[in-house]
Amino acid sequence: MDIKQTWVEKIKLVDRALDSFLPKAEVYPQIIHEAMRYSVFAGGKRIRPLLMFFTTGLFTDQWQRAVPAACALELIHTYSLIHDDLPAMDDDDYRRGKPTSHRVFGEATAILAGDGLLTLAFALLSGKKYYNNAFSEAYFKEVSPEISLHVISELAEAAGSLGMIAGQILDLEAEGKTVDMEMLDDINTRKTGALITAAIRCGALLGEAQAEELRQLSIYASLLGKGFQVVDDLLDVEGDENKMGKLTGMDKVRQKSTVVSLCGADAAKKLRDNLYNNALAALDSFKENGDELSSLTRFIFYRDY
Amino acid sequence: MDIKQTWVEKIKLVDRALDSFLPKAEVYPQIIHEAMRYSVFAGGKRIRPLLMFFTTGLFTDQWQRAVPAACALELIHTYSLIHDDLPAMDDDDYRRGKPTSHRVFGEATAILAGDGLLTLAFALLSGKKYYNNAFSEAYFKEVSPEISLHVISELAEAAGSLGMIAGQILDLEAEGKTVDMEMLDDINTRKTGALITAAIRCGALLGEAQAEELRQLSIYASLLGKGFQVVDDLLDVEGDENKMGKLTGMDKVRQKSTVVSLCGADAAKKLRDNLYNNALAALDSFKENGDELSSLTRFIFYRDY
Numbered sequence: 001m002d003i004k005q006t007w008v009e010k011i012k013l014v015d016r017a018l019d020s021f022l023p024k025a026e027v028y029p030q031i032i033h034e035a036m037r038y039s040v041f042a043g044g045k046r047i048r049p050l051l052m053f054f055t056t057g058l059f060t061d062q063w064q065r066a067v068p069a070a071c072a073l074e075l076i077h078t079y080s081l082i083h084d085d086l087p088a089m090d091d092d093d094y095r096r097g098k099p100t101s102h103r104v105f106g107e108a109t110a111i112l113a114g115d116g117l118l119t120l121a122f123a124l125l126s127g128k129k130y131y132n133n134a135f136s137e138a139y140f141k142e143v144s145p146e147i148s149l150h151v152i153s154e155l156a157e158a159a160g161s162l163g164m165i166a167g168q169i170l171d172l173e174a175e176g177k178t179v180d181m182e183m184l185d186d187i188n189t190r191k192t193g194a195l196i197t198a199a200i201r202c203g204a205l206l207g208e209a210q211a212e213e214l215r216q217l218s219i220y221a222s223l224l225g226k227g228f229q230v231v232d233d234l235l236d237v238e239g240d241e242n243k244m245g246k247l248t249g250m251d252k253v254r255q256k257s258t259v260v261s262l263c264g265a266d267a268a269k270k271l272r273d274n275l276y277n278n279a280l281a282a283l284d285s286f287k288e289n290g291d292e293l294s295s296l297t298r299f300i301f302y303r304d305y
Numbered sequence: 306m307d308i309k310q311t312w313v314e315k316i317k318l319v320d321r322a323l324d325s326f327l328p329k330a331e332v333y334p335q336i337i338h339e340a341m342r343y344s345v346f347a348g349g350k351r352i353r354p355l356l357m358f359f360t361t362g363l364f365t366d367q368w369q370r371a372v373p374a375a376c377a378l379e380l381i382h383t384y385s386l387i388h389d390d391l392p393a394m395d396d397d398d399y400r401r402g403k404p405t406s407h408r409v410f411g412e413a414t415a416i417l418a419g420d421g422l423l424t425l426a427f428a429l430l431s432g433k434k435y436y437n438n439a440f441s442e443a444y445f446k447e448v449s450p451e452i453s454l455h456v457i458s459e460l461a462e463a464a465g466s467l468g469m470i471a472g473q474i475l476d477l478e479a480e481g482k483t484v485d486m487e488m489l490d491d492i493n494t495r496k497t498g499a500l501i502t503a504a505i506r507c508g509a510l511l512g513e514a515q516a517e518e519l520r521q522l523s524i525y526a527s528l529l530g531k532g533f534q535v536v537d538d539l540l541d542v543e544g545d546e547n548k549m550g551k552l553t554g555m556d557k558v559r560q561k562s563t564v565v566s567l568c569g570a571d572a573a574k575k576l577r578d579n580l581y582n583n584a585l586a587a588l589d590s591f592k593e594n595g596d597e598l599s600s601l602t603r604f605i606f607y608r609d610y
Binding site: 023027028029031032033036079083086088089106107108109111112114115116118119120122123125126127128129144145146148149150152153155156157159160161162165166168169170172173 | 328332333334336337338341384388391393394411412413414416417419420421423424425427428430431432433434449450451453454455457458460461462464465466467470471473474475477478
């Protein structure tokens, strides 16, 4: 598919940009930088960066200005996975088909690598040392300091103790208990939805969207975030372990309530289809430049990994 | 002492500001906010905020504009203590006379509380939701977005994998080994010095210091950071456990190389006195408004807790 090739190119760009923002593996103390790089380059789908690019692309051709924020978001996402996988949390040995950070580097280094990625996310959006980085050029040239601060704020709020971190705490508390759909929706909105929403909202801010456009895209983002999680839950039941690079059936092992466990796979698929149609409808007013975002939305709802 | 009363008032102000920036303990999910607050209000000396205020005070009466950055720095400092104390790291049961976070809340919540504090530090320096906070008023009114970004960058770099996190990794690696003075100086410069330097440099930036003034204050900060660590090492040998709220003699138990273990207490005291005199000399060109910073410097070098 032609449009997919443009995604691959953008994903490669994100990887090159991340490579340039992260300290090289040879930089002292090497072990922390090896650990940070190990998880960042462990084969993420880079869905959040693409979402951000395509959202900025609704408003301007200059989507490249979103590269640093897209990388910051990916660093935050990666840090959250490292910490989630720790023995004290989900205690996962594998992620994306590779041993998790603490299995390779030990717990102390894994915790610190996560800390380092979270911190770097804010450094690269604010620091003069990145002014001369080719991947930051458009960001520092085209984006006002006011909007930079707004983007930093969106990311920090989404990742914070009312957003993603709240989701992780609630998820841990819910393990082994049956929760109702409302509670489950709240957990997922925070744990998964917050960063998805940040991708969309930061993309819109970087495109200098108007308040009403931002509001409309936040509705889209909320539907997308819910859909994202339903698909994850379905894949855990029906997905192909080889394609996904992780064990399936883990939600059941952990006695985790999911949409699938509460309502069954058929109802979950109906919910997914509904969310998809509503998400697309929420993009209706952005038809003009919205092809890539619509295609990516379809991919997210009907992916098999 | 009269001047100390002004410190107490500023410390109380920091506590009130932190209280207003942190989500209330009743905010859902309560456990994460209880944990974040537990460590922030566990009796820190607030030396870094005072350093920042007095440095801003070298340049302007409007030191209140430094309150959010001072709180952000204190949140970062607190997060680093929570993560340092974890079983996978230093495995400490007590800090400032109280059980450490993971002893009270469990490891998972302690890790996430640290993550939440680090994230909040960047949120409160960037976010519109803090515009109407009385403690942020001067910051958002008087500080340009360019300087805000610079402050965020200084904090992120100081806390990052080339700064404080590097220091923690190196410190863990060095445990049980004898390291030489050069190596020890490098560890301390990163682990302790980086945040001390950030306090001074952010204070100067918020005072709109000139480049040459910033350079001079960075020299002062470097000497102060070294002195801070030497005093910590001395207190571990000669300090009063009741005053300090933690066990002494732990460096020996952990076979940690310190200035005292490498050179003896007498040489460490001479080093401290030298660093103190040089630090004061580095403040020479700021005599006019430098009384509080000089007094605080004396306190830091000759404190007994």
